[in-house]
Amino acid sequence: MLDMRYLRKNSEEAKQRLRDRGVEAETxxxxxxxxxxxxxxxxxxxxxxxxxxxxxxxxxxxxxxxxDASDAIAQMQQVGSxxxxxxxxxxxxxxxxxxxxxxxxxxxxxxxxVGPDESANVEQRKWAPAHYDNRPExxxxxxxxxxxxxxxxxxxxxxxxxxxxxxxxxxxxxVGDGARLERAVYNFMLDEHRxxxxxxxITPIVVNDSAMFxxxxxxxxxxDAYRVAGLDQTYIPTAEVPLTNYYSGETLPAxxxxxxxxxxxxxFRKEAGSAGKDTRGLIRxxxxxxxxxxxxxxxxxxxxxxxxxxxxxxxxxxxxxxxxHVILLSTGDMGFSAAKTYDVEVWxxxxxxxxxxxxxxxxxxxxxxxxxxxxxDENNKLQLVHTLNGSGLAVGRTVAAILENYQxxxxxxxxxxxxxxxxxxxxxxxxxxxx
RNA sequence: GGAGCUAUGGCACAAUCUGGUACUGCAACGGACUCGAAAUCCGUCGAGCCGCUUUUGGCGGUGUGCGGGUUCAAAUCCCGCUAGCUCCUCCA
Numbered sequence: 001m002l003d004m005r006y007l008r009k010n011s012e013e014a015k016q017r018l019r020d021r022g023v024e025a026e027t028x029x030x031x032x033x034x035x036x037x038x039x040x041x042x043x044x045x046x047x048x049x050x051x052x053x054x055x056x057x058x059x060x061x062x063x064x065x066x067x068d069a070s071d072a073i074a075q076m077q078q079v080g081s082x083x084x085x086x087x088x089x090x091x092x093x094x095x096x097x098x099x100x101x102x103x104x105x106x107x108x109x110x111x112x113x114v115g116p117d118e119s120a121n122v123e124q125r126k127w128a129p130a131h132y133d134n135r136p137e138x139x140x141x142x143x144x145x146x147x148x149x150x151x152x153x154x155x156x157x158x159x160x161x162x163x164x165x166x167x168x169x170x171x172x173x174x175v176g177d178g179a180r181l182e183r184a185v186y187n188f189m190l191d192e193h194r195x196x197x198x199x200x201x202i203t204p205i206v207v208n209d210s211a212m213f214x215x216x217x218x219x220x221x222x223x224d225a226y227r228v229a230g231l232d233q234t235y236i237p238t239a240e241v242p243l244t245n246y247y248s249g250e251t252l253p254a255x256x257x258x259x260x261x262x263x264x265x266x267x268f269r270k271e272a273g274s275a276g277k278d279t280r281g282l283i284r285x286x287x288x289x290x291x292x293x294x295x296x297x298x299x300x301x302x303x304x305x306x307x308x309x310x311x312x313x314x315x316x317x318x319x320x321x322x323x324x325h326v327i328l329l330s331t332g333d334m335g336f337s338a339a340k341t342y343d344v345e346v347w348x349x350x351x352x353x354x355x356x357x358x359x360x361x362x363x364x365x366x367x368x369x370x371x372x373x374x375x376x377d378e379n380n381k382l383q384l385v386h387t388l389n390g391s392g393l394a395v396g397r398t399v400a401a402i403l404e405n406y407q408x409x410x411x412x413x414x415x416x417x418x419x420x421x422x423x424x425x426x427x428x429x430x431x432x433x434x435x
Numbered sequence: 436g437g438a439g440c441u442a443u444g445g446c447a448c449a450a451u452c453u454g455g456u457a458c459u460g461c462a463a464c465g466g467a468c469u470c471g472a473a474a475u476c477c478g479u480c481g482a483g484c485c486g487c488u489u490u491u492g493g494c495g496g497u498g499u500g501c502g503g504g505u506u507c508a509a510a511u512c513c514c515g516c517u518a519g520c521u522c523c524u525c526c527a
Contacts, residue, residue, distance in 0.1 A: 039485095039486065039487090042496080043486065043487070043495095045496085046485090046486065046495060046496045046497090047495085047496095049495085049496060049497085050495060050496070052507075052508080053496090053508090055507070055508095056455075056507060057455085057508095059455075059507060059508070060455035060507095060508075061455085063455070069507080072507070073507045074507085075507080076507035076508080077506095077507065080506080080507065080508090251483095372483090372484095374483095379491095382483080
């Protein structure tokens, strides 16, 4: 949610910044007109209420003195019905204002490149382990490189067919060493984040509507959510929702900030509108595992913490020796709640592209305002915290990247060094006759 | 799933039957006493939200779990809901 006072006072600037986020200027004009009408109504109804309070006190006093108050009561009957009518009008205006305000995306930070879509994103840095000679393209020059889903199926560790049979398209079973590898990957990630000072959590994976509103998924993006039939609850699209809403409605002790959480959770997405895209493999599923990071910070420290969180995501890829680059998203490519977002993209040699494996965002006070998370500053005044979230990392996509980058010509896959302790010292994935 | 009870400031509670300025204590804050502290005494104390404003502040509105209703007036009466507790039932 944006700060209404800012929008009123700086409407021209706000209009431009909203236009950068794809919102038409008329939308803000409409909002401000309704806001003005709302405030006019409030003033009228509050005057009447002040009058009612005053006269009611007099009536109470008169009754205590056993005096007659029927004149005053008759007079207040009219005021009472006027108040009722104006209250109703205000409630209607409140709803109209909220309807627009709740759909406005966050404003981008000043250093975010302005552009309509991903074409305006800006690469920040590139990394690859030494044996790639800083040229991840090197691997693709061999003609035997296979896609991760072909590798996984050949090894018998990814079963998409039975996933589709039992659940539908975009679901799968991990089998045997595949399941073990997935578990090794997320245990490794959680251990790393724990070392970095994140508190490990296991969260509910079903949340109520106010939680989905708090982080910004609702009301605008309900189509992509798995709602529990008949209940006002939703299967989470990311652990960001339960982690960030953990403190909703609370005032945090300033000395505890920044607070850092991490959690593994399944994530559920309908992927509405992406029919036909990435139909094979681990890239775009209705259910996938993700290790998430969330931070609550003071405003002045949130951008340093954004850099730190991005480094936490990169650290995982560096320890896994997977090539990646980091891009700064443009105003047109950022998510609804974000003020600034870095995407980390891992090298996928078979497709010859970088694929998103993490997205790290500072939402500033956008989510905190929606869910009322505050702290007391040096002057003992309540301030909204800043919230950040980032994947650290998408587990399934990490497994896909490992399969492709660590594949050998004989069809086996070498297990990255750092994962071997998590797999009982196993060094390779090889085809087995059966599991 | 069934039955009963409960929900009031940061905490503990009163007022609910019988509608009329939400009691008191603790904590907190300011002050007195003291070399300093404790104790004691005096004073302040409804968080948050909304609106207006001449903005270190002032005024008004709202605010007794949430949402409605009745009434000149609701903590109090009525309806719906949520959460917690106890018992029954079920369950990994």
